[in-house]
Amino acid sequence: xxxxxxxxRYKVAKRGQDVALRCDPISGHVSLFWYQQALGQGPEFLTYxxxxxxxxxxGLPSDRFFAERPEGSVSTLKIQRTQQEDSAVYLCAxxxxxxxxxxxxxxxxxxxxVV
Amino acid sequence: xxxxxxxxPEMSVQEAETVTLSCTYDTSENNYYLFWYKQPPxxxxxxxxxxxxxxxxxxxxxxxxxxxxxxxxxxxxxISDSQLGDTAMYFCAFMKQMNAGNMLTFGGGTRLxxxx
Numbered sequence: 001x002x003x004x005x006x007x008x009r010y011k012v013a014k015r016g017q018d019v020a021l022r023c024d025p026i027s028g029h030v031s032l033f034w035y036q037q038a039l040g041q042g043p044e045f046l047t048y049x050x051x052x053x054x055x056x057x058x059g060l061p062s063d064r065f066f067a068e069r070p071e072g073s074v075s076t077l078k079i080q081r082t083q084q085e086d087s088a089v090y091l092c093a094x095x096x097x098x099x100x101x102x103x104x105x106x107x108x109x110x111x112x113x114v115v
Numbered sequence: 116x117x118x119x120x121x122x123x124p125e126m127s128v129q130e131a132e133t134v135t136l137s138c139t140y141d142t143s144e145n146n147y148y149l150f151w152y153k154q155p156p157x158x159x160x161x162x163x164x165x166x167x168x169x170x171x172x173x174x175x176x177x178x179x180x181x182x183x184x185x186x187x188x189x190x191x192x193x194i195s196d197s198q199l200g201d202t203a204m205y206f207c208a209f210m211k212q213m214n215a216g217n218m219l220t221f222g223g224g225t226r227l228x229x230x231x
Contacts, residue, residue, distance in 0.1 A: 032219070042222055106159055
């Protein structure tokens with residue numbers, strides 16, 4: 001596709017509900033990142049994939065957060081038993097290679113509100 | 116760990132004027148990359164400009180330029196001839212050279228409003 005595509009764009013979840021956020025990176029992009037952006041703050045790193053391998057998940061805030069990219073293209077970020085503090089915009093980004101300084105392209109994010 | 120600080124939560128400028136957004140960072144790395152991203156209400160992060168730390172020359176992209184002071188760990192963004200479309204959140208970001216995964220560390224952002 002032309003850019004990084006994320007769905008759903010908006011999600012309202014009841015506390016305790018499980019949610020799944022999808023990211024479709026730019027075709028051929030090897031690297032894929034998830035970031036969490038709380039209201040009024042800068043994005044914070046969650047996890048990184050190189051193809052299907054999850055090489056860094058140090059930013060995942062708890063074991064309720066799980067990400068996968070089984071075929072090295074589309075990725076899903078799953079949040080179990082959502083809590084109010086999970087309310088944020090979840091940004092997905094991809095880049096062609098892992099070369100230092102390679103341009104990273106961002107999607108428009110999935111807005112999650114937990115009520 | 117790297118930290119990025121943007122000390123100006125909000126800035127405003129008159130259309131056609133020049134504005135400078137500040138950014139400082141802390142790192143023990145010698146080679147790294149610095150970025151300014153623009154985030155309009157759509158929330159998509161748009162790359163404005165990037166700077167490689169090993170380059171002494173300041174990067175420029177049309178109306179956007181940076182003042183990179185490596186010793187002071189400062190990386191400010193200057194927007195010349197401000198336009199209404201420049202109204203957005205601006206984030207400074209740091210990327211260290213890594214073998215796997217070029218993670219960005221973002222500052223807290225500066226909200227820029229361009230007034231007609």
